[in-house]
Amino acid sequence: METILRSATETVVISPDRPLVIIGERINPTGRKKLAAALEQGNLKLVQEEAVKQVKEGAHVLDVNVGVSGIDEPRVLKEAILMVQEVTQVPLCIDSALPKALEAGLAAYQGKALVNSVNGEERKLKDILPLVKEYGGAVVGLTMDDSGIPKKAERRLEIAEAILEAALRVGIAEEDLVIDPLAMAISADHDMAMETLKTLRLIRDKLGLNQTIGVSNISFGLPDRHPINSLFLALAAMNGLTCPIMDPTVWEMRRAALITDLLMAKDEYCMNFISAFREKHPNPQD
């Protein structure tokens, strides 16, 4: 199944038959004090810098989230979407908990955006799916609902199925739904990675939908997070992940995505990996 995203000038195709599509996660104030402070002050320069940097380091799509408390989020998100489009060409993932902000962002966006996100809650589906349909976007569906995030893969699959039904009902095509099966911290529950991998596999095998995941959640609370995230990324891709949300400016993580493609026979002659490696190691003695 192919999920197609577009900016004014570029098209990105998310598909299990293609290399991983990296969604850059850095334009998000959660856990980033400097960006949060800049957004509170109405300064979007840093947003533009993060956009340029991530695309340079291999992001194919950029997530844009400006959710800090106390700001006029619809206005700021709209402005951020406009300003990011000024400096980069990649498609955007418009990310907010507020339907009004998503709508303002969609109105300001030129192309076919990924909307982040709905989940299985009735309210969310009712507020957001019609917007996605109206603006002709694709949408991320999180496998959680009013009862929270189910531990079991089978229950997460049921929520994904319910979101798919709701999307189809409002006229969104199935290829425009991207499921996020939600990675949770393995430090809190030691079989969380296996359960999420099983969820990916079930959703791939039963629904065939593209899937995203915030890769780094898996290692919350542990030391040496990048190596853990790297291996989890590879395992997740093998089980159905097609468009990870991650920080491509961390070379170790970008490299993990490239190596995953390499091992999964999606990098003929190893050229994507080797050329990125050479860019990082211009001196052969390195």
Place this chain on the structure above:
Amino acid sequence: METILRSATETVVISPDRPLVIIGERINPTGRKKLAAALEQGNLKLVQEEAVKQVKEGAHVLDVNVGVSGIDEPRVLKEAILMVQEVTQVPLCIDSALPKALEAGLAAYQGKALVNSVNGEERKLKDILPLVKEYGGAVVGLTMDDSGIPKKAERRLEIAEAILEAALRVGIAEEDLVIDPLAMAISADHDMAMETLKTLRLIRDKLGLNQTIGVSNISFGLPDRHPINSLFLALAAMNGLTCPIMDPTVWEMRRAALITDLLMAKDEYCMNFISAFREKHPNPQD
């Protein structure tokens, strides 16, 4: 299925339900000039040092191969087996292309060894399986035969089945056969990793046997080999690898094995990973 190996004092259980069993690969002169030179001079001090070092860095089993041309391999392998047993307690994997050397090694070994290896060739099966039976060992079966290493997973499975039949015929129990589906360089053929992962999966699902693999072959000819090998190790484990042959003295590789166990829910409370990490980073500021 549980494959049990024993030294005079220790037991190691290889099983898909347990953490990965690391077979240390460093006692092997192939590609190691210093060790090859020492062996040619009849000096086995380095063999002992490599044994101690690998066990300290997490090897659960040690492969012992002394194959350099021009030496009396049965005599040297016997001596190496004796000397390694003097300095370490872990079970050994006795590794030679010569049946006579394997026999000398087995005669000198106290416990239940892993014999490395047979393959689908009639000659090999006939020469080596009776030795394994006689000395009560387990044996590695490589999925290759007189026609070489087949590219396709289905054909490699057939060879594994043929080796299993031959082993059962001489009275070796199925749990005492460990298949090596043979990782080959992805730089030579870009879907080699996927084909090997498929072989692992087929052999796991159809035969249920434990499987080993020389992990590092996959990255031959590429830069940045440890990260490639790390991700391949995780993917291989997810598909049926239970006892990788690898170099545990490379922290990045040992860490990959620990993280693989962590992600596969085989390290409750993350304690194996965290304690190895702390040993490597005694200063919290590191």
